[in-house]
Amino acid sequence: MDDLWCLLYILAELRGPLPWARIRDRNRILRMKKDIELDELLENCPVEMVPFAEHISTLNYYIRPDYAFLHNLLDQVMTAGGIRFSDPYDWEKNATVSRETAVSATPV
Numbered sequence: 001m002d003d004l005w006c007l008l009y010i011l012a013e014l015r016g017p018l019p020w021a022r023i024r025d026r027n028r029i030l031r032m033k034k035d036i037e038l039d040e041l042l043e044n045c046p047v048e049m050v051p052f053a054e055h056i057s058t059l060n061y062y063i064r065p066d067y068a069f070l071h072n073l074l075d076q077v078m079t080a081g082g083i084r085f086s087d088p089y090d091w092e093k094n095a096t097v098s099r100e101t102a103v104s105a106t107p108v
Contacts, residue, residue, distance in 0.1 A: 004056045004065060008049070015044035046080065048073040 009018060019036060020029045038053045052073045059065055078084070088094075 001056065001059045001061065001065065004059075004070070008053055008056065011049065012041055012045055046077045048076045048080075 012018060013021075019040070020032045023029050023032065038050055038057070042049045042053060052070055055066060055069060
């Protein structure tokens with residue numbers, strides 16, 4: 001479950017700084033994480049990230065995440081962004097990406 005929260009925060013941070021980015025007090029950060037509304041946290045993210053966050057909010061140590069559901073949501077984000085699993089990574093040899101693809105390749 002913690003890994004999924006980390007993933008969510010990383011994906012949200014790709015779209016802009018997290019609300020606690022400049023805070024150093026760990027207790028204050030914890031309070032902010034507990035108190036933040038999902039809409040606020042994910043305001044710059046694709047809409048599919050809201051049900052992702054809602055699902056992981058229902059989990060505890062004993063409840064297994066619905067990985068198929070979460071994978072489907074991330075797949076929807078990729079499809080909407082025109083990204084395929086077969087697309088080359090930036091660091092791959094001979095990776096050529098058109099300007100149009102590069103601009104749309106940041107759906108999260």
